[in-house]
Amino acid sequence: xxxxxxxxxxxxxxxxxxxxxxxxxxxxxxxxxxxxxxxxxxxxxxxxxxxxxxxxxxxxxxxxxxxxxxxxxxxxxxxxxxxxxxxxxxxxxxxxxxxxxxxxxxxxxxxxxxxxxxxxxxxxxxxxxxxxxxxxxxxxxxxxxxxxxxxxxxxxxxxxxxxxxxxxxxxxxxxxxxxxxxxxxxxxxxxxxxxxxxxxxxxxxxxxxxxxxxxxxxxxxxxxxxxxxxxxxxxxxxxxxxxxxxxxxxxxxxxxxxxxxxxxxxxxxxxx
Amino acid sequence: xxxxxxxxxxxxxxxxxxxxxxxxxxxxxxxxxxxxxxxxxxxxxxxxxxxxxxxxxxxxxxxxxxxxxxxxxxxxxxxxxxxxxxxxxxxxxxxxxxxxxxxxxxxxxxxxxxxxxxxxxxxxxxxxxxxxxxxxxxxxxxxxxxxxxxxxxxxxxxxxxxxxxxxxxxxxxxxxxxxxxxxxxxxxxxxxxxxxxxxxxxxxxxxxxxxxxxxxxxxxxxxxxxxxxxxxxxxxxxxxxxxxxxxxxxxxxxxxxxxxxxxxxxxxxxxxxxxxxxxxxxxxxxxxxxxxxxxxxxxxxxxxxxxxxxxxxxxxxxxxxxxxxxxxxxxxxxxxxxxxxxxxxxxxxxxxxxxxx
Numbered sequence: 302x303x304x305x306x307x308x309x310x311x312x313x314x315x316x317x318x319x320x321x322x323x324x325x326x327x328x329x330x331x332x333x334x335x336x337x338x339x340x341x342x343x344x345x346x347x348x349x350x351x352x353x354x355x356x357x358x359x360x361x362x363x364x365x366x367x368x369x370x371x372x373x374x375x376x377x378x379x380x381x382x383x384x385x386x387x388x389x390x391x392x393x394x395x396x397x398x399x400x401x402x403x404x405x406x407x408x409x410x411x412x413x414x415x416x417x418x419x420x421x422x423x424x425x426x427x428x429x430x431x432x433x434x435x436x437x438x439x440x441x442x443x444x445x446x447x448x449x450x451x452x453x454x455x456x457x458x459x460x461x462x463x464x465x466x467x468x469x470x471x472x473x474x475x476x477x478x479x480x481x482x483x484x485x486x487x488x489x490x491x492x493x494x495x496x497x498x499x500x501x502x503x504x505x506x507x508x509x510x511x512x513x514x515x516x517x518x519x520x521x522x523x524x525x526x527x528x529x530x531x532x533x534x535x536x537x538x539x540x541x542x543x544x545x546x547x548x549x550x551x552x553x554x555x556x557x558x559x560x561x562x563x564x565x566x567x568x569x570x571x572x573x
Numbered sequence: 574x575x576x577x578x579x580x581x582x583x584x585x586x587x588x589x590x591x592x593x594x595x596x597x598x599x600x601x602x603x604x605x606x607x608x609x610x611x612x613x614x615x616x617x618x619x620x621x622x623x624x625x626x627x628x629x630x631x632x633x634x635x636x637x638x639x640x641x642x643x644x645x646x647x648x649x650x651x652x653x654x655x656x657x658x659x660x661x662x663x664x665x666x667x668x669x670x671x672x673x674x675x676x677x678x679x680x681x682x683x684x685x686x687x688x689x690x691x692x693x694x695x696x697x698x699x700x701x702x703x704x705x706x707x708x709x710x711x712x713x714x715x716x717x718x719x720x721x722x723x724x725x726x727x728x729x730x731x732x733x734x735x736x737x738x739x740x741x742x743x744x745x746x747x748x749x750x751x752x753x754x755x756x757x758x759x760x761x762x763x764x765x766x767x768x769x770x771x772x773x774x775x776x777x778x779x780x781x782x783x784x785x786x787x788x789x790x791x792x793x794x795x796x797x798x799x800x801x802x803x804x805x806x807x808x809x810x811x812x813x814x815x816x817x818x819x820x821x822x823x824x825x826x827x828x829x830x831x832x833x834x835x836x837x838x839x840x841x842x843x844x845x846x847x848x849x850x851x852x853x854x855x856x857x858x859x860x861x862x863x864x865x866x867x868x869x870x871x872x873x874x875x876x877x878x879x880x881x882x883x884x885x886x887x888x889x890x891x892x893x894x895x896x897x898x899x900x901x902x903x904x905x906x907x908x909x910x911x912x913x914x915x916x917x918x919x920x921x922x923x924x925x926x927x928x929x930x
Binding site: 316440444447448451472475478479480481482485486487489490491493494495497498500501502505510516517518519520521522523524545564565566567568569570571 | 606607
């Protein structure tokens with residue numbers, strides 16, 4: 302049962318706060334989790350067009366730890382979950398060759414306020430997961446409320462990563478002609494798909510199908526990329542990150558669902 | 574790469590998604606709900622990409638000639654986009670989709686290495702000024718390409734002063750999000766991403782060629798289109814690469830006048846690209862094209878650091894005109910959209926701006 306311990310710190314704007322409050326939720330505080338991870342030596346891998354498995358695994362482990370710590374903090378302030386999660390990553394090569402990654406996950410912990418909830422919302426079940434952990438989601442507060450009204454609840458932030466090395470020698474074969482660089486296409490295509498594939502696999506490993514937190518889908522997936530090296534700083538390494546929020550369906554009779562007959566209306570805003 | 578051959582992980586991911594009845598989508602929550610309201614279920618995020626090497630040869634002109642289209646380059650740029658989109662379509666087909674909404678077609682051009690280095694040089698200068706080094710110590714003038722040595726010395730000195738040990742990485746040596754520099758100067762990545770959808774009641778929404786329709790409309794626009802009695806049949810595009818020789822880029826000194834030949838070249842390129850767009854829409858049997866956008870891009874070396882002038886004035890200008898839009902046909906039933914509701918937003922200006930981004 303969630304009880305608020307004191308005034309909750311939040312980075313919500315007034316409109317966001319009111320949207321959340323009208324749905325019966327209140328911020329419990331800003332929560333942070335971080336992890337600094339060392340991912341081996343950059344001379345451990347060769348220059349070739351293939352995945353750098355050591356780095357992919359390091360990314361995954363580090364992100365998981367950061368999210369876990371943030372979640373533990375949310376549980377401590379008695380929240381049901383965390384919305385607006387953002388994962389910031391900063392890479393450094395320290396002392397020449399050691400790859401160090403800093404992960405910081407921040408979010409706003411929210412919980413249901415049973416004392417001040419509207420009468421029809423009294424006694425709604427908690428949004429915590431079946432194992433008692435708070436949920437996590439990278440949706441903003443208004444998006445979280447819209448999602449509940451649509452009959453879904455967030456489960457967790459789903460992530461997948463893939464780090465790929467590129468061999469610059471491939472380009473030489475294509476000098477002075479218009480053609481597809483198929484080695485690179487294959488590499489980029491494969492890396493992006495691997496990141497998304499891992500996102501799915503990790504999600505199902507944690508929340509198996511048919512379990513109490515059966516994932517129905519993932520919304521808001523984005524695939525971002527960043528590059529290290531290249532342009533005279535060694536062979537380039539490319540990192541792909543896929544991130545989204547896994548959602549599960551609410552019980553059909555849950556009062557938080559909006560009415561099924563409500564249809565969107567077209568509105569013309571009168572302010573600029 | 575074989576056209577019919579998606580990477581192993583792609584096939585794995587799509588099969589897994591189909592078996593577990595899981596959807597992934599890059600739609601925002603609002604878009605997701607509107608697509609569902611329009612009668613479609615999102616199936617999964619689909620993508621296709623192609624990395625293409627484009628040879629920058631420009632034709633040789635004798636003086637007095639006007640510009641012309643570089644057909645090889647037009648064809649190459651078109652083919653690269655087509656490859657990316659065909660692969661995306663294949664992924665959607667593998668999911669059993671009726672269409673793809675929210676298609677984004679992006680091009681990541683290889684960066685000019687000189688420009689890249691110049692940017693880093695400027696970044697270092699800014700940093701040095703910010704922490705209080707005198708301006709004269711970073712102004713290298715025409716010898717600016719020797720900046721890495723000076724910067725490294727300065728950074729070591731600074732770290733020693735601050736007592737930082739081991740010496741961390743300098744701010745200008747950090748990772749960048751500009752992936753295209755990995756390709757070399759004349760290669761670019763063409764990437765198409767969208768969300769595959771299927772009609773809930775099994776109505777056929779595929780286009781004339783039996784392929785899933787594609788559309789660059791957002792979830793909101795897609796809903797509006799369906800509700801007003803139209804449906805998308807395909808994503809159409811046209812492009813044209815045009816070369817303008819250097820002598821047409823400048824007029825007589827001390828004179829204000831129109832650069833007639835330059836105007837004509839751009840005009841011609843735009844018309845050619847639009848004509849190709851229309852031909853594509855006609856091939857799909859469309860009655861109209863919505864959301865047409867023009868993009869204009871210079872592929873020539875305009876960049877010359879350290880007061881060497883505009884590179885285009887020496888080598889001529891290579892311009893690509895690129896037009897995209899969504900071809901639509903009316904649905905037999907027509908639409909029944911209610912009268913719009915007028916609302917006054919209570920968000921303050923700042924919040925509205927954020928939401929609009």
